[in-house]
Structure formats: C-alpha cells, structure tokens
Amino acid sequence: MGKSAEIVWSNCLEFIKDNIQEQAFKTWFLPIQPVKLQEKVLTIQVPSKFFFEWLEEHYIKLLKVSLEKELGKGAKLVYSIVMDQKYSGKDPYTVKIPSSNREKVQPQEVDAPMPIDSKKVKNPFIIPGLQKIKIDSQLNVNLNFNNFIEGESNRLARSAGKAVAKRPGGTSFNPLYIYGGVGLGKTHLAHAIGLEAKENHPDKTVLYVSTEKFIQQFIDAVTSNNRNDFIHFYQMIDILIMDDVHFLSGKKGTQEAFFHIFNHLHQKGNQIVLTSDKPPVDIQDMEQRLISRFKWGLSADLQVPDYDTRLAILNHKIEKDGIEMPEEIVEYIAKNIKPNIRELEGSLNSIIAQATLNKKEITIELTKKTLANFIGNSRKEISIDYIQRLVCDYFKIPIDQVQSKTRKRDVVQARQLAMYFAKKYTKASLSSIGSQIGNRDHATVLHACKTVANLSETDRVFRGYVEDLNRKISMG
Ligand code: ADP
Ligand code: MG
Numbered sequence: 001m002g003k004s005a006e007i008v009w010s011n012c013l014e015f016i017k018d019n020i021q022e023q024a025f026k027t028w029f030l031p032i033q034p035v036k037l038q039e040k041v042l043t044i045q046v047p048s049k050f051f052f053e054w055l056e057e058h059y060i061k062l063l064k065v066s067l068e069k070e071l072g073k074g075a076k077l078v079y080s081i082v083m084d085q086k087y088s089g090k091d092p093y094t095v096k097i098p099s100s101n102r103e104k105v106q107p108q109e110v111d112a113p114m115p116i117d118s119k120k121v122k123n124p125f126i127i128p129g130l131q132k133i134k135i136d137s138q139l140n141v142n143l144n145f146n147n148f149i150e151g152e153s154n155r156l157a158r159s160a161g162k163a164v165a166k167r168p169g170g171t172s173f174n175p176l177y178i179y180g181g182v183g184l185g186k187t188h189l190a191h192a193i194g195l196e197a198k199e200n201h202p203d204k205t206v207l208y209v210s211t212e213k214f215i216q217q218f219i220d221a222v223t224s225n226n227r228n229d230f231i232h233f234y235q236m237i238d239i240l241i242m243d244d245v246h247f248l249s250g251k252k253g254t255q256e257a258f259f260h261i262f263n264h265l266h267q268k269g270n271q272i273v274l275t276s277d278k279p280p281v282d283i284q285d286m287e288q289r290l291i292s293r294f295k296w297g298l299s300a301d302l303q304v305p306d307y308d309t310r311l312a313i314l315n316h317k318i319e320k321d322g323i324e325m326p327e328e329i330v331e332y333i334a335k336n337i338k339p340n341i342r343e344l345e346g347s348l349n350s351i352i353a354q355a356t357l358n359k360k361e362i363t364i365e366l367t368k369k370t371l372a373n374f375i376g377n378s379r380k381e382i383s384i385d386y387i388q389r390l391v392c393d394y395f396k397i398p399i400d401q402v403q404s405k406t407r408k409r410d411v412v413q414a415r416q417l418a419m420y421f422a423k424k425y426t427k428a429s430l431s432s433i434g435s436q437i438g439n440r441d442h443a444t445v446l447h448a449c450k451t452v453a454n455l456s457e458t459d460r461v462f463r464g465y466v467e468d469l470n471r472k473i474s475m476g
Contacts, residue, residue, distance in 0.1 A: 003070075008042055009034035012066040019062055027228070028055060035080050040071045043078040048229045052079045052097060135237075137198060138208045143191035149316055151309025154185060157300035161189050161273075165196035168204065168239045168271035173298040175262075175272035179279050180302030181427050183342030186275040187243055189302070193273055194241050204238035211247040218254045231257050235264040241273040245294075250285040259290055266293070281442055282429045310334040310344055317345065323352060329367050336375050347374045382425045382473060384418075384436045390472055391418045394465075403438050415440075416448035417465065421473055423449050 009032075017025050028051070036043040046052050055063065067075040079097045145165075150158055157178050164176050176193075178186055191208060198206045209217075221230035234240065240261070248255050265272055276283065279301070280294035305313065311334040318325055329351070337347045351370045355362045392399045395414045402415045415438050422433045423445065430442035437445075455462045 003037065005034035005037035005042060008037055008067075008070045009044065011070050012063070015066040015069060016059075016062055020059070028059065040074050041076045041078055042067060042071070043080050045080040047081075047226075048232070049081055051229075052081055053232075055079075135205060135207060137194060137206045139194045139198070139206070140191050141195065143188045144195050145192045147316070147320070148185065148188055148192050149309060149313045151305050151312065153303040153305040153309055154189070157189060157302050160298055160300050161193040162196070164271055164273065165193050166200055168197050168201060169269040174266065174269075175274050175294060175297045177274045177276065177280060177294050177297060177299040178302060179276045179299065181277060181304070181340060183340030184302040184304065185341055186277075186302060190241050190243050190273060190275050194239065197239050197271070201238075205236065206239040206241070207234075207237045208241040208243065211242055211244045214242060214258070215247065215251055215254050218257055222253065227257065231260050234261040237265065237270065239271045239273070240265060243275045244277070245274045246276045246278055246283050248286060248290075249283055252287075255287050255290055259287065259293075262290070262293055266296070272297075277427075278429050279431070282431060284446070304338065305341060305344075307334055310337070310341075313341060313344060314348060317348060325362055326364075329362060329364060332364060332367055333371065336371060343374060347371055350374075384422045384426055384428060384433060387421045387425060387473060388418045388437060391421065391469060394469060394472070405438075416451055417469060419445045419448035420452035420466075421469060425473060 013029060016029055031047050031051070033045040034042065035045050046055065063077060064075075067077055076098065081097065145158075145162070148154075148158065157180075160173050160176055161178070163171050164173050178189055180186055194206045194208050197204065218227075218230060221227050242258075248258060262272060274294065276294075279299055280291045283291060283294075311331065314330050314334055318330065333344065333347055333351070337344045347370070351362060351367055354360065354366060354370050360366055388399060388402060391414050392402055395410060397411060397414050401408075401411045402418060404411075406412075418437050419433055419440075422428060422437065423430070426433070428436070430445045434440040434442050434445045452466065456466045457463075
C-alpha cells in the first residue's frame with residue numbers, strides 16, 4: 001500500500017513552507033487540496049485558473065523538487081481546477097491540466113487564441129475550451145453607434161470611441177476617458193464602443209462593467225477571500241469598459257485593486273475605456289497615481305447638445321419608434337428642453353404617453369402642457385452667478401471684491417462660501433467654479449469646500465451663516 005495523496009501533499013507542504021515566505025505560502029499553498037495519487041502522479045485541486053497560472057509561473061521548480069523528494073524521479077503533477085463561471089451564470093465544471101515542466105510560463109500564452117492546427121502544437125496549455133475565457137460582455141445591443149447621433153457636442157468623444165473600437169489598444173487613446181454631466185450619453189457611448197470593438201475583433205474579450213457593480217464585486221471578493229482572483233479576472237480582459245469611475249472616489253481598497261488591473265492591462269496593450277461625470281483632476285478622494293493614469297490617454301468630454309443635435313436625436317427616435325409627430329412639435333421640444341438627452345427623451349415619451357393614454361391628438365397645446373413640468377424644473381437650476389450674488393448680498397460685499405485678488409478676511413470668507421455652495425448646488429466642475437468665482441484654480445475651490453465644512457463644525461457663528469445661506473439658496 002503506497003502513500004496517500006494527503007500524506008504526500010502534506011510532506012510537500014512541509015518542504016515548501018521552509019523555502020518560501022510565510023505570506024506566499026498561506027496565499028498560494030494552503031488553499032490547495034490534494035485530490036488523488038496514482039503511481040507517481042499527484043492531482044491537486046486549485047481554486048482557479050489564475051491560481052494555476054501563478055503556481056506554474058512562480059513555484060513550478062519548488063513544486064517539482066518537493067514532489068520528486070516524495071515520489072522519486074518521474075513524479076508528475078496534475079492540476080484540477082473548478083471553473084466557477086460566476087460571471088456567465090453557467091454551472092461550474094472541472095478541468096485537469098498537467099503541469100508543464102517548464103520553469104517560466106508567460107501567462108499570456110494561456111489566453112492566446114487556439115491556432116487552427118493546434119493539435120500539432122505540443123503545448124500543454126492548449127486545452128480545448130479553456131484557451132480563451134468566455135464571458136458575457138454585459139453590452140446592451142441597443143446602445144450602438146447607429147443610434148448614437150453625432151453632433152458638435154460629442155464629435156471628439158464619438159470619433160475617439162470609433163478609433164478605439166477599430167484598433168483597441170492600438171491608438172494613443174489608452175485609456176479613453178469620456179466625461180460629462182448626467183444624461184449626456186456616456187453610458188450609451190461606452191456600450192457602442194464595446195459593441196463595435198467586439199464586431200471588429202470577435203477574438204477579443206470585451207467587458208462592460210459599471211463602477212458600482214465593480215465595487216460590489218470587489219467587496220464580495222474580499223469577503224470571500226478571493227481578492228486575487230477578482231484582480232486576475234479583470235486582468236484577463238482585452239477591452240475593459242468601466243462606466244462612472246467617479247464612484248471609486250473614497251473607495252480606497254477598490255482603487256488599489258483597480259490600480260493593479262489598470263497597470264496590467266495597460267502594460268499588455270489592452271484597451272481601457274473609462275467614463276466619469278468629471279474630468280480626472282476634479283475627482284475627489286482618488287489616489288493621485290490613478291488620476292495621473294486616467295490622464296495618460298485621451299480625455300474627451302460630452303457637452304450639452306446644441307439645438308440641431310437635439311432636433312436630430314428627437315427625429316431619430318421618432319423615426320425608430322415609428323411615431324408620427326408634426327415637425328412643429330418636435331422643434332418645440334428641441335427648443336425648450338436643454339439640459340440633457342435623457343430629459344429630451346423623457347419629455348418626448350411623456351408627450352407620446354399623454355396622447356396615447358388620453359387618446360388625444362398630439363397638438364402644440366398638449367405639448368406645452370406636458371412639458372410645463374420639465375421646463376419648470378430646468379429653470380430652477382441654480383447658477384453660480386446667482387449664488388455669488390446672494391452670498392455678496394448677504395454679507396454686503398460688492399461682487400467685484402469677491403472677483404478680485406483681495407485677501408481681506410471677510411471677502412475670502414464670502415468667496416469660499418460662494419465656492420462651497422456652487423459645488424453643492426450646481427453640476428459645475430471644480431475648475432469651472434474656480435474660474436467663475438475670482439478666477440481661481442480647482443485646488444482653491446477644493447480647499448474652500450473643506451474649509452467651509454470644517455468651520456461649520458467648529459464655529460457656531462459661521463454655521464449660522466451657512467444655514468442662512470443654504471435656506472436662501474435652496475428656496476430659489
Ligand atoms: P449618461 O450615461 O451620460 O448619464 P446615457 O448614456 O445614459 O447618459 O444617455 C441618456 C439617454 O440619452 C440614453 O437613452 C441614450 O441612449 C440617449 N443618448 C445619449 N446620447 C445620445 C446621442 N448622441 N444620440 C442618441 N441618443 C443619445
Ligand atoms: Mg451613465
């Protein structure tokens with residue numbers, strides 16, 4: 001009766017433990033389960049494919065020596081991997097991979113698409129069905145380039161997106177960083193890039209993920225001790241599209257993980273597409289090294305669409321949905337609904353709904369009545385100028401003082417309060433707030449916001465000012 005797999009493996013572990021760092025031992029060897037011993041072949045189960053790659057890349061020599069010590073010359077190792085397809089929702093399955101006897105394996109080889117005549121290629125890594133990870137790209141087919149109307153407001157971002165979809169990783173737009181306010185088309189463009197890249201490069205793995213989902217996955221991974229697997233999974237994507245990266249703000253752990261993913265992908269020349277509601281410099285509570293990476297490629301903004309683009313978007317939607325609507329009405333909507341495309345679509349939808357539900361003809365009266373809500377809301381939007389005047393009024397300071405370079409204490413305070421409320425009540429970026437209030441830079445605005453927040457906590461009189469002003473501003 002020979003030794004059992006358990007005994008052989010536990011002896012191997014003894015040896016391995018003495019030869020590597022404790023942390024590495026815990027991370028890479030403790031999770032391994034011995035499965036089977038047949039003659040001189042030991043099968044071990046590893047938690048993931050990444051694990052297997054890592055062991056092969058870093059510890060193959062050590063594994064080999066330890067195994068030969070136990071089983072003699074000719075000892076062999078086979079990995080058993082449970083392919084937990086949690087990202088595609090399919091059932092897990094197991095693959096068995098013999099260890100290569102090479103000492104260094106480039107992980108990229110594992111991902112290489114299988115050549116047609118692969119049967120002739122003697123490469124233990126080419127296992128049918130495993131050579132390429134199969135994942136659901138999470139793309140919405142309706143958000144394609146055909147449905148994305150081009151206009152002055154999106155020209156740069158759109159053409160950069162097209163270029164990236166044509167040659168992912170092959171342009172200097174890496175990462176492609178698309179930013180703009182809500183409802184201006186970031187998510188739509190992100191999907192369009194993914195869809196077109198996939199069409200142009202069917203062999204590449206494309207993944208769209210919202211940053212919120214990414215954060216949730218990261219938390220889950222950490223909780224279940226799979227942080228490395230999480231990172232490795234993302235490191236295998238050829239074209240990674242991450243929507244709303246500003247949500248990483250303040251999430252230190254996730255930022256760190258994303259940093260490793262970003263570096264790995266960028267080094268491999270894989271494409272990264274990011275969207276955000278702000279330019280990189282304005283994202284708060286974000287590690288500097290990430291912000292600087294966001295700026296490596298191209299930052300392109302989506303602006304508020306002009307009248308012609310709004311009209312074109314409406315007409316496109318009307319045509320696509322097969323709706324009949326007098327041109328006069330379409331023009332009325334395009335003229336009056338300005339803030340973003342989501343509201344534009346929303347107002348169009350509610351007019352159609354009103355007409356359908358009440359079996360009424362779509363008339364200009366019905367349109368005006370229906371849009372009253374939308375228009376009312378958008379008028380309410382508070383401008384930086386308004387805030388500035390209100391603050392100056394309150395402290396009885398002439399507005400040109402706040403706009404000047406003066407460092408007089410009461411003026412500085414008014415300026416900081418104006419900045420703070422502009423940040424709170426408008427969608428303007430820090431740099432745009434700074435340029436409108438006293439021509440300062442974004443760092444000054446950030447500092448002002450922090451100062452106001454701190455003083456409100458420590459100084460009762462000051463808190464009174466903030467509360468007064470807050471009431472006045474929010475009442476419009
Ligand atoms: P964001 O992600 O910037 O908040 P979305 O991408 O969700 O905005 O866009 C809001 C809505 O406007 C979506 O329904 C989208 O399809 C539509 N949309 C945005 N940009 C365009 C465009 N250029 N052409 C047509 N529809 C657009
Ligand atoms: Mg979005």
